[in-house]
Amino acid sequence: MEKFNLTCIMCPLGCSLVATKDGDKITVTGNNCNRGEIFAKEELTCPMRIVTSSVKTEKGVKSCKTSKPVPKAKIFDVMKEIEKLRLKDAKYGEVVIKNVLDTGADIIITANE
Amino acid sequence: METDVLVIGGGPAGMSSALSASQNGSKVILVERDKVLGGILNQCIHNGFGLHYFNEELTGPEFAHRFRKMVEKDKNITVLTDTLVTEIGDHKVSVMGKNGVFDIKCKALIIAMGCRERxxxxxxxxxxxxxxxxxxxxxxxxxxxxxxxxxxxxxxxxxxxxxxxxxxxxxxxxxxxxxxxxxxxxxxxxxxxxxxxxxxxxxxxxxxxxxxxxxxxxxxxxxxxxxxxxxxxxxxxxxxxxxxxxxxxxxGLIPEMQMVKGVSINPKTNGAFVNEHYQTEKEWIFSCGNILHVHDLVDNVALEGKQVGLFASLYAQKKLNNGNLIKVSHSADFAYVLPYTLFEGEEEVEVKFRLKKKVVKSFIVAISQGNIIAKKYVLAGVPGEMMTFKFSKKGVKEEIVFEVRENGKI
Known part of the structure; x- marks a missing residue:
């Protein structure tokens, strides 16, 4: 049985979680909502993060994000895919990469323009 | 130009208070020095915004975008971007923008210019x-x-x-x-x-x-x-x-107050002293957002703006009634408790505070004339986190003192 002390990142509250791993079974305490339990279980198996960055266009850089969290181990690879883009322009809400690196997440423009 | 409520600053506090003032029946002008509304949110491209306000995790520009669209749709709000305020006078603000230099007369002013960095x-x-x-x-x-x-x-x-x-x-x-x-x-x-x-x-x-x-x-x-x-x-x-x-x-951040003359400033927050209606010493000037006190979450800024927009709108329509003043003070465990004065009355009030030290399993108590009039249990409180406390001030006429009672004892 292994114990892990984690800080939940699902919202700015930042609950201190204790996750106990017993074989395949993970139990979580310290969470104030069920998002904390989901986070802790994911953190011990496959940690996920939303990536935010910016895309180069002829009209300057435009901010973007992954439409959902991607595996933490793939953050830098996702960054490389975003870095490759050279667009004419990009508008709020536009999908500029579909299913980036087969993560199931799209790269979406977030810029407020 | 002339308006009921003038708002300086097109960030979350300014946009939210402008919307609220308009929804409560006032004509509003919103002045922003940048070319697009949104303020600092536009450069905060990371996620984590909006969980409380929109029940959804957004990036800064997306949060700004939602508010900007609401503001732009609102026919009672005139937005002046690329416009810089040069002086705040008496019920009058001088600005400089695309259309030259001119004055805007107003019945109420909301200052929502945010902070500068140290x-x-x-x-x-x-x-x-x-x-x-x-x-x-x-x-x-x-x-x-x-x-x-x-x-x-x-x-x-x-x-x-x-x-x-x-x-x-x-x-x-x-x-x-x-x-x-x-x-x-x-x-x-x-x-x-x-x-x-x-x-x-x-x-x-x-x-x-x-x-x-x-x-x-x-x-x-x-x-x-x-x-x-x-x-x-x-x-x-x-x-x-x-x-x-x-x-x-x-x-750290410093509220951008140098433009606002003749109102006293709390040295703890570097923002103006305000009453329950978020009026500064000059009663026609209202304050909200980071220029009043530095917030941790934009969601709270937007909520404060909503509150203050209502008060400013009521004031512009001569419908804002201030009762007798109740002074607010606090023990040394607090950095500040805001607003700094309340009014006698029936309605509930929410105060915002920051602690000076970490407290665990404690009560925050409000005391008037030696009696505890309200208490709030705090599982864990840290200086880094702004907290709120909602209570009824019904029947209270004298100063309210806020104290921390540790280890679950009152």
Whole structure:
């Protein structure tokens, strides 16, 4: 049985979680909502993060994000895919990469323009 | 030009208060110096906004976008972007913009200009002043809006949220962030940011540590850093050199009050003293958002703006009734409790406060004439987190004092 002390990142509250791993079974305490339990279980198996960055266009850089969290181990690879883009322009809400690196997440423009 | 409510600042506080004033029946003019509404949110491209207000996790520009669309749809709000306020007079504000220099007359004014960052000068940073010493917000604007990188080898001074966010952002853009130095024994940043911005990328965070001296002639060449004692004096035998080309400062924010003359300012918040209706000493000037007190979450800024927009609108329509004043004070455990005065009356009121120390399993109590009139249980409270306390002031006529009762005892 292994114990892990984690800080939940699902919202700015930042609950201190204790996750106990017993074989395949993970139990979580310290969470104030069920998002904390989901986070802790994911953190011990496959940690996920939303990536935010910016895309180069002829009209300057435009901010973007992954439409959902991607595996933490793939953050830098996702960054490389975003870095490759050279667009004419990009508008709020536009999908500029579909299913980036087969993560199931799209790269979406977030810029407020 | 002439209007009921004039709002200065097109960030979350300004947009939210403008919408609220309009929804409550006032004609509104919103003045913003940048070319697009949104304020600092536009450069905060990371996620984590809107969970409380929109029940959805958004990035800063997306949060701004939602508010901007609502403002632009509102026929009672006139938006003046690219417009700078040059002077605040009496029920009159002078501005300079695309259409020249002119005055706007108003019945009520909402100041919502946010904060500026503390700079190397503000903290008396030792050493030379070469190129490469930048505030975290400036770095954020350069990288996220202008698309320019600031350096390759970075040291960050201060562990405020913007500093942590920029540690991750610069790392993702290919720079090496060597360390984050924090002079205090705890971080003022959110725990989630320490985890996902520093721990995820193995960036070390050193507490009780600061920069002793910046070195470099034309460009930053490195810093001498080391530990400090409890009075923040440098402990010289801990002095070490760290080679870097950029020093990023994340050492606090100062409300942008220099434009507002003749209202007294709380030295704890650097914002105006306000009453229950968020009126400053000049009753036609209302204040909300980070210019009043620095918030941790934009959601709370938007909520405060909504509240204040209503009060300003009522004032413009001569419908705002202030009752007899009740003074608000607090024990030394609090940095501040806001608003600073309340009015006698039936309605519930929400105060906002920041603690000076960490408290666990304690009660926050409101006392008037020796009697506890309300209490709030706090499982864990830290100075880094603004907290709120809603209670009824029915029947209260004398000063209210806020105190902390520790270990669950009242």
């Amino acid at each position: 700079t190397a000068g503000n903290i008396s940073l030792n050493g030379t002043r070469p190129m490469g010493i930048l505030t975290a917000g400036t770095v954020q604007k350069m990288v996220n809006i202008d698309g320019k990188m600031v350096g390759k080898d970075i040291v960050i001074l201060g562990s405020g949220d913007i500093g942590l966010i920029m540690a991750r952002r610069l790392t993702l853009e290919g720079a090496k962030v060597h360390a984050v130095l924090e002079i205090n024994s705890t971080s003022s940043g959110l725990k989630r940011n320490i985890l996902q911005c520093l721990d995820d990328f193995n960036i070390p965070l050193y507490f009780n540590t600061t920069i002793f001296e910046v070195v470099g002639k034309d460009r930053v060449e490195g810093v001498y850093y080391g530990q400090v004692d409890e009075h923040f004096n440098h402990i010289e035998n801990t002095r070490k050199f760290l080679k870097c080309d950029t020093v990023v400062l994340s050492v």
